[in-house]
Amino acid sequence: MPSPRLMNAALASVAALGLGLTGLVALGGGASADTTNLVVNPGFETGSLANWNCAAGTATVSTTTVHSGSHALAATPTSSDDAQCTQTISVQPNSSYTLSAWVNGPYVYLGTQGDGTTDVSTWSSTNAWNQLTTSFKTGASTTSVTIYLHGWYGQSTYYADDVVLSGAAGSSPSPTQSSSSSPSASASASASPSASASSSPSASSSSSPSPTATSTGGTGGKPKHWVTGYWQDFDNGATDQKISDVNGQYNLIAVAFANADAAGDGGITFSLDSTLQGKLGGYTDAQFKADIAAKQAQGKKVILSVGGQNGTISITNAAQATAFANSAYAIMQQYGFNGVDIDLENGLNPTYMASALHQLAAKAGSGFILTMAPQTIDVLSASSDYLATALQVKDILTIMNTQYYNSGSMNGCDGGVYSEGNVDFITSLACTAIQAGLSPNQVGIGVPASSRAAGSGYVSPSVVENALNCLAKGTGCGTFKPSTTWPTIGGVMTWSTAWDASNGNEFANNEGAFTNAMP
Known part of the structure; x- marks a missing residue:
């Protein structure tokens, strides 16, 4: 040009x-005895996608590829969908949190939306179980945060297990926590990372056709x-424009x-x-x-x-x-x-x-x-x-x-x-x-x-x-x-x-x- x-x-x-990338991390096989895990159905041990909202037709529960317990998330992207699963969780304003998960797959992204500060994410591309971890602080008026996992367009199945969000619990039930836990309710389609992210300039996890996130x-x-x-x-004779x-x-x-x-x-x-x-x-x-x-x-x-x-x-x-x-x-x-x-x-x-x-x-x-x-x-x-x-x-x-x-x-x-x-x-x-x-x-x-x-x-x-x-x-x-x-x-x-x-x-x-x- x-x-x-x-x-x-x-x-x-x-x-x-x-x-588009995002990432979560788990603390070993799950939260330790002295850690409060705010995620509901963190290891998919209900045998369903209860409390998780996953893109329609992309996700199921695996009993063969697991990190701990007997179940794990298995989600398969398509050429036009990154197989995202989300859960919205009640949190406290001005509070620090750590997010983690064990993941396995060609591309797995884990992160947050709606922190109220700077949304965070991380990712890996390993066909073996590995742990992702990130942390964040909520904004002054933030009362809920959406956590998410997704793969990448056209790639093979990814797996996730033992998802942990540790920190102070919110004062009211999370939207996801209070919803129906039936598999049909929890497997309904959810927005892509960018669709559900804040549109303000300070938000950071809108999704795109590739594994990365912006601030x-x-x-x-x-x-x-x-x-x-x-x-x-610059001006070169063409019509001058504002964005x-x-x-x-x-x-x-x-x-x-x-x-x-x-x-x-x-x-x-x-x-x-x-x-x-x-x-x-x-x-x-x-x-x-x-x-x-x-x-x-x-x-x-x-x-x-x-x-x-x-x-x-x-x-x-x-x-x-x-x-x-x-x-x-x-x-x-x-x-x-x-x-x-x-x-x-x-x-x-x-x-x-x-x-x-x-x-x-x-x-x-x-x-x-x-x-x-x-x-x-x-x-x-x-x-x-x-x-x-x-x-x-x-x-x-x-x-x-x-x-x-x-x-x-x-x-x-x-x-x-x-x-x-x-x-x-x-x-x-x-x-x-x-x-x-x-x-x-x-x-x-x-x-x-x-x-x-x-x-x-x-x-x-x-x-x-x-x-x-x-x-x-x-x-x-x-x-x-x-x-x-x-x-x-x-x-x-x-x-x-x-x-x-x-x-x-x-x-x-x-x-x-x-x-x-x-x-």
Whole structure:
């Protein structure tokens, strides 16, 4: 994508990338004699899901894979559901609590929602029993907290046992504790982590399509498909916008861009561009943050894009990876962002960038959004730096929106050579990413919002819609037709919402509306 302040209107380009995690921990096989466990049915020894609310059809009780006793939770995610189970528990305000659980599975996330301070989470990916633990303090007016466990989209069954929440009991029965304990009542569908989380900027466990959590919040679960638009934090001739001005069809807004810090140690910085602030009549930090929170309250996600065309952030060692994670998390907390987008167009180191992103995901927790926006040259094979990175962070990746523009001819997954600007170019390269190992819902289509937004590669809405139909249903294809269909294809992305506004919101009203209406 174009650099924040150096790219002119004719050369503007794009970027984007996510996972939801949460975690609990148990104290050994259960609470000790002198520990008060506030969780009801903590080891599922009732032989049912009594007092737990689990996503419909995803959870049961196992008698074969258990940590202690004779029962444990067994929940199986699908391609569109992370198999979350929750329990709401009465607590005391201004009090300290420890949450724990024993878990077993490819990805298991455990954590809290509605702490009143900063929701917490942790996760593991071990096909053997291991203990997760976290702690938190409730807010001044907090009287109940929701604890949760979930797996990850498309992964195999996870198990949980001996869940413990220790601390002062609340003064009134918990909603979950006082509900019917029949299996049918307790197994009813529950909201995803993000759906049930607070929408205030201080909340931290909204869920996303990947195992991570933010300290920001936002309501609404993972959409079936993402419509991503980049919001420009600079003026380059496109329509100047506040976050509140972004068209409602966009369910994921990437704020462009964060830059390398002055130390060059892997850390990043972000602040609103003063020129843009002036053109918007004095767009203050406070209003910017309020606009982000308002979008999140509508179920949208707002993330920070790192880099851009001229971005020079370098993550090539462990210290830089940690600096990146720490600085990115601090900015997320400061502004209320749901996650980050990686748009580094001058190369990246898969090993250390993956380490940085996993560290950030662990800090952020459930609801963390991670997107990427590689150039086509960077995703031609599983060994290409961007695609290699995406595969290493597949467990926390929300979506990778390849920039199908400003590109020469490229090889598709069938070995054919395709030129940009048509259905075949998009579908054959999207096929490459899926065949390399990304889930279809982690693969998106990035195009310019208008002919002015990029040097080349603008296509009409019908081309994008045909490409989506080809990938999802096998219709609308060109000469290349995938050997199978991917109904959960991730979605679409554009550079930028400002250029889209300058073009009568053509992208939002056509590609955006079309994608949001896809089954």
